Amino acid sequence: MDAKLRSERTEADRPSFDTARSSELVPRIPGSKSLTNRTLLLAAAATGVSRLLAPLVSDDTIAFRAAVAGMGARWESSPLDEVWDVTGIGRGPVGPARVWCADAGTAGRFLPPFAATGQGAFLFDGSAQLRARPQKPLVDALLRIGARATAGVGGGLPLVIDADGLDGGEVTVDSSMSSQYLSGLLMAAPLMRRGLTLRGARLVSRPYIDMTLSLMRRFGARVQERDDGDFAVEPGAYAAADVAIEPDASTASYFFAAAAGTGQTVTVPGLGTDSAQGDLRFVEVLAKAGARVQVGKTATTVTGNGTLRGGFTVDMGEISDTFMTLAAIAPLVDAPITIRGIGHARLKESDRIAAVAANLAAIGVQTREGADRITIHPGPLRPARVNCRRDHRIAMAFSVLGLVAPGTITLDDPACVAKTFPGFHNEMRRLFSRYELPVGTTDMTNTADVTNTVGMAKENR
C-alpha cells in the first residue's frame, strides 16, 4: 500500500458500527470470498477442528463448503452462520466423489490439486459459466507432476481426477490467465510426498498469491519464496487454525466508489493497513480521481468531494476485480480514464472488458477497447438496461452508477449479486436512501442485519 495512504489515523480506527459519527456511513461488508474459500480448503486438509469467524455466506462459499464436505470434511455452523467449524480430513481426500463447483473459480481451481493428493476418483463440474473458463494450465501442471487427469473440451471442466497421491517435485504453471492455478497447487503442495517447487510463469493477480502463502503458514505449512521467484513448499501436515475473516475488499470497492461519487464519507472497519487483500488498493485509484482516502490500522475511510477527476491512466492488473467499479463511474468525471493491464479480466464470470464497453455504449458513453485495456470518455448519459451477463460485479459496479446518476440504469439480473453478496441491494438502500431497489428485490432494509443472509438470496431469485 502507498506509504502516503498508510498514514496513521485514530478516527477511522473505530471497530464498531455503533460508535460511528452520524455523517459517516458504515456499510456492513460481508467476509472475503477469497479468505473464506482458502480457509475452507486448508481447514479441510488439516488435522483437527478449525474455526472460521465471520465467513462470507454467499453462493460461492456455500458451494465451496458443500464441495469440501463431499470430499470428506465435516462442518457445523452457528445458528446465524457467523461461525463455521470445520473438522479436517488430516490428509488428501478419499474418493469416489462428485464435486459441484457451481460458478466458483476458486472451487474449480483450488479443489482438483487437493483431490490429486488423495485416493480414488473425483469428478469436478460446474455451471456453464464456469465450464467456459480456462483450466488447461492447471490440468497440464497436474499431469506433469504425475496426476491422472481427464479434462473436458479445451482442458476445462468437467474434470476427472483419478487420485493415487502425488510425489511432487518441480513444475512451472502458466499463470498468465489466472493466479488461481498457482494458489491451488501451492495449497496442495505440503500433502505431496516430496513437497513441490513451483514457478508461476507470467503471473497475474499477484496479491492473491501472498494471501495464499500467508494462510498456508497460518495452518503450519513451510513455504518459501526464493530469490529466483520460485516457491518451495516442504512436505508436512496442516494443523487446524482459527481464522477471523476480513470484510471483502472487492465488495467494499462499491461502497467506497459510492462515497467518491456522492460526496459522502464511507468507513469500512476491519479493512486497514494489515489487510491480506490486494483489492483494498482500489482506494488509491479513487484518490487519483480526487477522493480523500485514509487507510488506518483497522479501518479505511473514503470521502468524496462531489466531483470526480479523470485524465489519467491506471494499471489495475493486480486488482482487476475492481476495474469495473472505476469504469462504471468513469463517465461522470471531467476527462477520459484509461484502465490497462486487465486482459485476464476477459476470462472471468464474463468478458468484463467487453461487458463494460457494451453497457457503457448502451447508456451513450464512448469507449475504446484494446486487448488488455479500455478508455472511457465522459459525456451525457441516456437511460438503459444493463446486461449483467450473470456477472455479480457488472451488476454491483453499474448499481453504483445508478446511485450517483439516478435514473440512468436498470439491471436485467439484479439477483446475480448472490455470488458474493446476496444482501448487496438492501445494504446500498440502507446507506443511501435514494438508491432504487431493483424490481423483484425484497426490501429487507428494516431488518436487523441483511448482509449475511443466504435465504434472502434465494428469495430474491
Ligand SMILES: O=C(O)C1=C[C@@H](OP(=O)(O)O)[C@@H](O)[C@H](O)C1
Ligand atoms: O484467488 C482468488 O481468490 C482470486 C483470484 C483472482 O482471480 P485471477 O487470479 O483469475 O485473476 C480474482 O479475480 C478472484 O475473484 C479471486
Ligand SMILES: C=C(OP(=O)(O)O)C(=O)O
Ligand atoms: C473472478 C471472480 O471470481 P472467481 O474467479 O473466484 O469465480 C470474482 O469474484 O470477481
